[in-house]
Amino acid sequence: MRHYPVLILCVLLGFSQGCTNYLYTGKIMEQDSFDINREMILYWSKTDPLIGSPKAGPATLVTQCSLRRLSFDEREQGILFLGDPEKDFDVLHNTPVPSQDHVCGRFIHQSTFVHISEGSLSLTVFCKPETDEFSARPQNQGYLKARKEPYTFDIQETKEWSFLGNIIEAPPPPQCLESP
């Protein structure tokens, strides 16, 4: 009898905080900005609570032996990799990235993370990295090589239910066997 308040609290917590956590990952082996074959990992998470709307993203693209982490962010115009002046160069238009709104890549046919599920996902990258005196190891700043044609990832979904919500562990970066 005296455990009822605890039970009620647990049920309330479960309803208010309980959710299904998803992790989406995809891997490919492609050339990086320096024409070297690299393993690339794309990942993002989604949380679908018992009460309320689902939320997801952003997606991160990790390149083997690189210090760069590309972020694909959901915006009104779609899911975009926005380039940074000084850090990125638009290869397709042969110009340094002029502003912080410059699109350096995007998800194809997808505009919101919560609606993406397992399967084939295409994305484009138009830029290459630029470095300055503050860049650590300029030779390790590469990411997916810029090109007009999209790259295709086979996205896998992992899901688990959690009472208080959970951060599903992201995949480790691909192992780099080169010495820095």
Added chain:
Amino acid sequence: MVSGPIGVVAEKALDLVGDVVTAKLDTSTAHEIRQGLRQRILDIYEEGNPCYLVAHSLGTIYAFDVVNELMREKELFNRASRKTWPIQGLVTLGSPIGIGLFRKGRTRVAKLGEGTKWFRWINYWDRTDPVVSGSIFGKHVSGYDIAEKYRKEDPKQGWIIRDKPLDTGRTWLLAHVAYWDHTVVGDGLADLIAN
């Protein structure tokens, strides 16, 4: 004195309200916090080390104030040379800066002036974080811009301001304390520091 779980919750709530009042009313304690942060940043700068400022919750308000205060000083933040910058970048997590209560007196960022170098500010926020929305029930925040409201077309502004709506994997108050463990935040910070 109330003991047990209710007492703990009441104590935490009082702490939080006290912190908000301190920050909002610009008390001598708030001034002391800003001075301490400013001095720590300048010490790191004088040691010759680059500094990236990562702030959480109400700490983001102090961080925002101190970065802008330093940027308005003539001898610091020469836009042509990042070596004159005591802070290289700002990362804010679960910031209440979009709430009207804190916008007052913080309507714009300091200009960097003429030049080609950029100061970067990344603002991570979870859509159900009650400190971000200002709603105790953790209202789902839609849209994409909170910090980006500070962007100006003026080329002399010199800031790259990016909002990053982030799924922390948790909801409501637990979302507010989940940023520190999140891989996306770690990856974002690594990317910022590497460049």
